[in-house]
Amino acid sequence: MxxxxxxxxxxxxxxxxxxxxxxxxxxxxxxxxxxxxxxxxxxxxxxxxxxxxxxxxxxxxxxxxxxxxxxxxxxxxxxxxxxxxxxxxxxxxxxxxxxxxxxLPNQAVHDYHTAVTQALADLPSGSGRTEVERLVRQRVGQDRFREALLIYWGGACAVTGITVAETLRASHAKPWAQCVDDVERLDSFNGFLLAAHLDALFDRFLISFNDDGHLLIAGRISQNDQHRLGIHSGMTLRWLANEHRPYLRWHRERFLLSA
Missing domain, CATH: 3.10.110 (Ubiquitin Conjugating Enzyme)
Incomplete structure (x- = not known):
């Protein structure tokens, strides 16, 4: 009442x-x-x-x-x-x-477009501007994506819970170059905040996650190397939203091809 x-x-x-x-x-x-x-x-x-x-x-x-x-x-x-x-x-x-x-979408996209507009306004005119614009868009987008994942995952690795910011990477499930538009590129569900070694493996499709968030490991990573890397099949994402799953399926298809 x-x-x-x-x-x-x-x-x-x-x-x-x-x-x-x-x-x-x-x-x-x-x-x-x-x-x-x-x-x-x-x-x-x-x-x-x-x-x-x-x-x-x-x-x-x-x-x-x-x-x-x-x-x-x-x-x-x-x-x-x-x-x-x-x-x-x-x-x-x-x-x-x-x-x-x-x-969360689509505020990150809105903020990205605002930041890109401001950054491009400061660029000098002249030859080579098109390539510089592309690099600016990518840099600003990756910065915004990282900020979004740091917020979403509370500043901790999505698997291990590590909170040392210098070791954390914003990992796309569907890579920047493969996304159809900025909405996909900046979607905080299109990726995970991962410790650097997990990011390197995830980026090369040497690990992935199933629809329950359990870690999948490529068969060519030996048990000895798994131990040295500190990974095992019992590891899971801290949580998994429904919105993650379409991007994960895309990533898992590539993982299965390379595994």
Missing amino acids: SVAVNPLQRALIEKAGHDNGFEHVLPALGNTVILASARHRSRAAMVPMAGGVEVRLQPASPALVSELLRSFRPWAGVDGEFCVPTLADLSTLLRRAASLSQA
Whole structure:
């Protein structure tokens, strides 16, 4: 049951949003507080309840709610609503929602196009510009892809959980050159954040994953080398979303050809 929101409650909810990726307050009626951001296109409508705060998300990506359920299922209600018991819990939910909103399609593509436009505007005119533009697009795209995967996987390897950023690589399942458009290239589901040795193997189709996330290892990697590499068939992805599976199937077909 909703309760009347007093000025202090409203101020605290707005501050939780401002501090956690929802810095704009939009006009709303009654007890509802609606928050948005200039950095992503998701919105959050909040209503104080007797047992906490009800959060109704208007996600920029259809995958947002299902990804939040991975971490916040105990607070989940119906139709993508979450009922959080405290302001600290509200801050945690909003922070993850804002981060994912910047990492999931198609916000990463929007940010990529903006960054490319700015980078190209700084280029001098003249011969060779076409090749330079191609390199700029690829560099900016790879940077954006890495940022998206770092956010999505919480800064940890998708298999081992290693959190040393210098050792982590953004691995495409369907390589940049094989993608049909920028949506595929920048799709955070088209790849995994992997430790460097796993990235090298994944990039060369020497390992892959099945539809349950279990590691597949090419037969030409001997047991001794598997041991030295620290890999084994019992390893799995920390989680796997449905949106990963079409890209993984593409990768697995190439893996089976090279295995």
